[in-house]
Amino acid sequence: MSSKTSAPQPDGRKTAQPPRPGRWLALAVLALAVLLVAVDATVLGLATPFLSEDLRPSGTQLLWIGDVYSFVIAGLLVSMGSLGDRIGRKKLLLTGAVAFGAVSVLNAYATSPELMIAARALLGVAGATLMPSTLALIRNIFHDPRERSLAIGVWGAMASAGAAVGPVVGGFLLEKFWWGSVFLINLPVMAVLVLVGVKLLPESRDPAPGPWDLLSVVLSMVGVIAVVYAIKEGATHGPTWPIALVAAVGLAALTWFVRRQLTLDSPLLNMRLFHHRGFSAAVMADLLTVLGLSGMVFFLSQFLQLVQDRSPLEAGLAELPAAIGAVTAGLLAGQAARRWSVRSVVAGGLAAIGLALAVLVWLAPGTTYPVLGTVLLVVGVGAGFSFTVTADVILSSVPKEQAGAAAAVSETAYELGAALGIALLGSIVTGVYRDFAVPADVPVAQATEARESLGGAVESAATLPADTGGALLASAQDAFVEGLRIASGVGAVVLLATAVAAWCLLRGQRLEEGYGG
Incomplete structure (x- = not known):
């Protein structure tokens, strides 16, 4: 996709870039991805009693099954958003969609609490590629600000609808099928997303991205995950020295991350x-x-x-x-x-x-x-x-x-x-x-x-x-x-x-x- 901006007119206004053909169909594909990620975030809560009966996790393992998905997503979002700017948002979105579908099967057929925790973590990695990519692609597909506002409204509406539809879909599936079915619903949706997205979505990236700084990636992931973990564990078990230590490590990593971004020519996140x-x-x-x-x-x-x-x-x-x-x-x-x-x-x-x-x-x-x-x-x-x-x-x-x-x-x-x-x-x-x-x-x-x-x-x-x-x-x-x-x-x-x-x-x-x- 061309990265050039609209040329200003003599009166200072920008001239319109021609509307991209198929942009509303492309939006439908992106909305599908957002809907699925939002549904997936809420269906597990309903499935937890059935999953517990089958896999027999300990109390700690059950907490990790519920939390590790959001931990990993939170830790990787900034890195994945920056990666999409560098390698191409369409490429990252479609790769993540394929991974999301494959890992959903691993979640559905997990045979032990340990495997379930690992599968949820991998699902978080895939999920972190989807959300920033969809919103960034909207920014690059819709040149007209009014159309872009409507497109963002559709994007947000799908996220809200997914969060609410998740319990309904989950409740229906759990009354008819076994708990793994709440993950298998991802497969047909991801298949449509990939097959249609290959044709309809334009590629877009930063034309002069610079290198992807791996130390920044590690610092942002360690910092966010440690802080989120410390907050959740502190609320559950009360403040303890180990939790305080984890929080201190997280805050130190985030401080280092911010300082590093201010010195890099091509920062992971432009502070x-x-x-x-x-x-x-x-x-x-x-x-x-x-x-x-x-x-x-x-x-x-x-x-x-x-x-x-x-x-x-x-x-x-x-x-x-x-x-x-x-x-x-x-x-x-x-x-x-x-x-x-x-x-x-x-x-x-x-x-x-x-x-x-x-x-x-x-x-x-x-x-x-x-x-x-x-x-x-x-x-x-x-x-x-x-x-x-x-x-x-x-x-x-x-x-x-x-x-x-x-x-x-x-x-x-x-x-x-x-x-x-x-x-x-x-x-x-x-x-x-x-x-x-x-x-x-x-x-x-x-x-x-x-x-x-x-x-x-x-x-x-x-x-x-x-x-x-x-x-x-x-x-x-x-x-x-x-x-x-x-x-x-x-x-x-x-x-x-x-x-x-x-x-x-x-x-x-x-x-x-x-x-x-």
Whole structure:
């Protein structure tokens, strides 16, 4: 793909590059990849009980099965975004898609916890090639800023839809087939992606990339993985010297990484991008939004299933309003930001999420679905508006040649926000939950299991006489809901504060107009 920019007209405007034929079909291929990665991030949660029964992992192994995918993705995003800029985003995307399909088979047929952990890690490597490549290709396929805003809206809508459709698809498959089926659904989608992508996607890369600095790759991976690991482990087990040491190693690696990028002629990540106020503000907004939201997202499906006694499929369907709101808002976000302003749409979206989370401070085990559905719809609309516009700002702030690195920063902010949110808000829920009052006639073994998790309380209650088990479960559910209420309140404060910060920092920020507009 040509890297030349549009020539300026005498009045200062840019002339239009001719629209690329087949660009909307190419977008459909990219949307398919995003949809699949988003689905894959959420289906495992539903499959975990079935997988545990079959593979018999220890508690630590089960945590690694759940976490290693996001650890590896977070650690590799910046490196893979930069690699795509250098070797070609289409080449990296299609190679990653083939690998994603192949490793999905390894996940589906894993015969031991160790093999499952390794397979999930490899899936993370493949997943890290897909997300930055899709967003960077959109930056290079759509030359007209208005069309690009709509394309980014579609991209964001598919990510939101995938996250919500995952539980529905997973619930359906788990009711009909064995747990490995949630991974095998990747194969036909990846096959279509590769076969159609070879024909429709244009190649694009940085025309003067410079060498790929391997020390920077190692530093970014070690730094991000160590920090994310320390946050999650610290939230689960409390602060300890080994966890503090891991955190220190991670922060030292990231500090070295930043210093090195500032001295290299061809850095893995151009740190000067952060001098752009709009870029920095959009990245910060993404990170803090996901941090504030992740507690609700992570625990709400448990609330629907283990407190309100819905099946996995019913819980998945109950969460659909969030996807509907996000898809609709994402498609309208670019138009709204041009009509009003970037800061109005981003800050307004974040404030809407914050107010919706504040409503959950009054959550109760018997809260009716219309209330929950409305909260989810408002959260989806707010997220659709804010995430789509911040993605547009991030991509518009950088030259096309650095689109992969910029997209990777956006994705890394998302992953770090999720890790921080689940760790910090999750520790609130867990801390409140573990202090619940156990009825006096519950044996020590069942009481210990019940305090570990709400799922453990459900299993313990089933082994006890009806009255005792019912009292134990009711006490556990009340404590879980209390923890969720507090976490939602903290999330609301984070989101409302982020809305104020976005309003101030995005002042004067505008999306590019269409050529000739």
